Amino acid sequence: MSAHVLVLDPDPAIQRLLLQNLGAAGYETSSCASAEAAWLRFEEHLPDMLLLEWDLPGQSGEALLRRLRARQRTRELPAIMVSRRSLEADKVLALESGADDYLCKPFGPRELLARMHALLRRRAPRPCLDAVQLAGLRLEPGTQRASIGARRIALGPLEFRLLAFLMGHPERVFTRSQLLDGVWGSHAVVDERTVDTHVGRLRAALGASHQDHIETVRGTGYRFAAWPARPRLRWPSAA
Secondary structure, eight states: OOOEEEEEOSOHHHHHHHHHHHHHTTOEEEEESSHHHHHHHHHHOOOSEEEEOSSOSSSOHHHHHHHHHHSTTTTTOOEEEEESOOOHHHHHHHHHHTOSEEEESSOOHHHHHHHHHHHHHHHSOOOOOSOEEETTEEEETTTTEEEETTEEEOOOHHHHHHHHHHHTSTTOOEEHHHHIIIIIOTTOOOOTHHHHHHHHHHHHHHOTTTGGGEEEETTTEEEEOSSOOOOOOOOOOOO
16 A cells, blocks of 8 residues: 655645645645644544645644644654745754654655655664564564464464564563554554454464463553463362
């Protein structure tokens, strides 16, 4: 799936020009003309990148950037400010407010696309292809295979990513929100109860021998326990 870019600019002509060039380059696009309209879009679905003008009606682009960086869900959203402001002080303020890059209008479409490609490449997750082995479990991310000894485990894509994420951070406790960001991605709009559903499926796939390695930490979330707690034996009381 191609990256989705939100163009935030109050000038309809500039919106059309940017959307045309981005669409021709293979990007999915949408647009809006104000910071508040953009924020409503973020509540529904996060784009993969934001192109925004500084001078917006109501809240400025610079103020919107600060607002984005203050929220956990939008903190890592790649953003390039495009503006007619060309003073060094303006560029510095935009970057300090949270812009990942700054481009002065007018600019050529090739330069914009090159900057976008570079930013998306830097922000793209780099999946580990090395096999992970812990507590008798072996994961091979490159082939999406999981096994316990000689027994192959059938895992769906999300269960595999969830197990790989937890095994990559053994003994560390993650909240459901952190698991959503780490496994589903910060752009996903799903309920935290989705995590519980997939944890249940993962435990069922692991079976009785290893399901206890996925521990529930009451009031917090989940962790992969290399040495899960075992219930204590209950000895019969003396008559």
